Amino acid sequence: MCQTKGILVHDYWKAYYGFGGNEHALCNAHLIRELRLAVEEGQKWAQAMIDYMLELDQEVERAGGKLGKRRQEEVREAYRKLLREGDKECPQGEAKPP
Numbered sequence: 001m002c003q004t005k006g007i008l009v010h011d012y013w014k015a016y017y018g019f020g021g022n023e024h025a026l027c028n029a030h031l032i033r034e035l036r037l038a039v040e041e042g043q044k045w046a047q048a049m050i051d052y053m054l055e056l057d058q059e060v061e062r063a064g065g066k067l068g069k070r071r072q073e074e075v076r077e078a079y080r081k082l083l084r085e086g087d088k089e090c091p092q093g094e095a096k097p098p
Helices: 014-018 028-040 044-062 069-089
Strands: 006-010 022-026
Touching: 022 028, 028 044, 044 069
Parallel strands: 006 022
Antiparallel strands: none
């Protein structure tokens, strides 16, 4: 694996980031699992993010695996907006009790 080039899609295991020469992407299944924990903790933004990710997955599938550049920009902005909502609801360093 050390000789690979491209995008490594993985969970959060820190060791993967040691593989230089690659871009990294986090696995959506792992992200959704983490978001579900946030939902259980009462974070409303997390359910909105899960819904968006699942809807987007279907949209990409219908588009043949890739969205056009303009739509990609719209998706990034919507994703960032949801992250900002998460920052408002649960600022970094503050965990909500269950």
